[in-house]
Amino acid sequence: MSGHESTYVAKSRFAKFMDDRLPIARMMHGQFVDFPTPRNLNYMWTFGGILMFCLVTQLVTGIVLAMHYVPSAKDAFDSVEAIRRDVNYGWLIRNIHAVGASMFFLAVYLHIFRGLYYGSYKAPREVLWILGVFIYLAMMATAFLGYTLVWGQMSFWGATVITNFFSAIPVVGTKVTEWLWGGYAVTGVTLNRFFALHYLLPFVITGLVVLHIWALHVAGQNNPTGLDVKSKMDTLPMTPYAVMKDIFALAVFVTLFVWFVFFVPDYLGHADNYNEANALVTPPHIVPEWYFLPFYAILRAVPSKLGGVLLMFAAVAILAFVSWLDTSRVRSTKYRPIYRWFFWLFTFTCLALGYLGSKPAEGWYVVWSQIFTAYYFLHFLVVMPVVGLIETPKKLPRSIAESVLGANYGGGAGAMAGATAAPEKR
């Protein structure tokens, strides 16, 4: 947190030498060892660390895959198959990378909904939240570009449909799309540049993550009560308290991860992507990867091309404004008796849109897509501002410490007792 001083002590002569010249150990100690974390953080706060793990996993496996992958229309599909069959442990590394993309999105969605539930976007964390929206956008772009590289039928037609979003721009749309393609359709030229960009964007994400963590460590973490940290009693050092919890949650997460990798590596993919790209035949039913389905449903809910594309981009962009759309005086939905219902309705809406996005765009599916799309936007534009104004929040605890230790925790002795109490106990 801003104002927090590192308690780092340089012990060896080398450490002292470095501490006077590049005090990186002092900074890391201050930010990740004795950094004060709210003592009431629950398991929903472990996804930051899990996401860091996902990013590193994708970077490491991705760099290895790039050593074997050939970004040309002629060889791309075969080289991916060769990685799976011929390259030593290629099957493992490719499966980790492919499943890793899904796990990355699973974690980021839980992280985003955690933020929405506990009001982590509210002052003073607006910039932190907006950086998060940028990271999410960059993740979407990276995932899309990466999926194209496989050069199967879904890769090719997904790339065609998504790049065609830009052709909806009035006047210059076609020119912009041809500029993206480097031709008059998606071709090997497009694949080659997508490969370059797919390699570039993760480093952009890494840079944004550094800013995200920086902003987090200036404002300090939010917590389940949404209260500000008021005294030393409210916090515990990050190591070991928060770190231990992160490690346990990561272990559970990785168990699920490797289950997919070893037992059902293709479950989250699409069978059509094992057919090589063919510019003359569109698969009968194009669907994106599961993590894009809600947005795909919004795109198809609108019977106009430009309207559908605009609404779909708006569905992501609107997240950047929630800090100002939410008028509530309290952060945490735990203390908001009315908004709580709307929060879960919104969660249901996103899941429903995901389901509808996987169905063909006909009949009742379209009608329901339109209903849920309407609520998606109403939630941000009407529910968030209005409910915040009319709702009377439930009584908040006086402090974070009180929410954990009860109203009658003592002074000095309580500090000792608190240090041993389980942080998740409320």
Added chain:
Amino acid sequence: MASHEHDPTNRRDFLTMAGLGFAAVGGAATLWPFVHQMNPDASTQALASVEIDVKGVKEGQAITVMWRGKPVFIRNRTKAEIEQAAKVQIAELRDDRARNDKLPDATTATDANRVVKGRENWLVLVGVCTHLGCVPKGQSLSDAKGDFGGWFCPCHGSHYDMSGRIRKGPAPRNLEVPPYEFVGDSKIKIG
């Protein structure tokens, strides 16, 4: 009038502005090659025309060829199909422009404006849905052809008629008629 010393715009301001202006122009000029390199290159543009022999395409049949990396539909329409396409009123159409690359933008989308005069049986279209770029179904006899008997895009449900005009669904425009001409009796040159 203010004296020279108090003039808010002095020589230094001018030099700063001029310097920044030059830097901006120079920056933009340097940026342009890095933007333009992504546009279709010389070899891609060189492939911009193809010749197709359509002798073997019988009445009621259609073939698909590649032109600039896109599928092009060439259909030999039956008399009934031509009549059906010709009697559609402009007011019934979702997009009233001909979208024929050889004709001016404002041309109306009559069937006659989407074919070559005297060769009305031949319909030549870029086989790319004007919604999000899928290839519509309708080329082979067993395909679903949509509610208007022409083509049907399975991606997001756009229906095209026997002249390749959009009639229903999210696509905003009629299928594009590429620039083409007949060279000899049975050869079509596209591009």
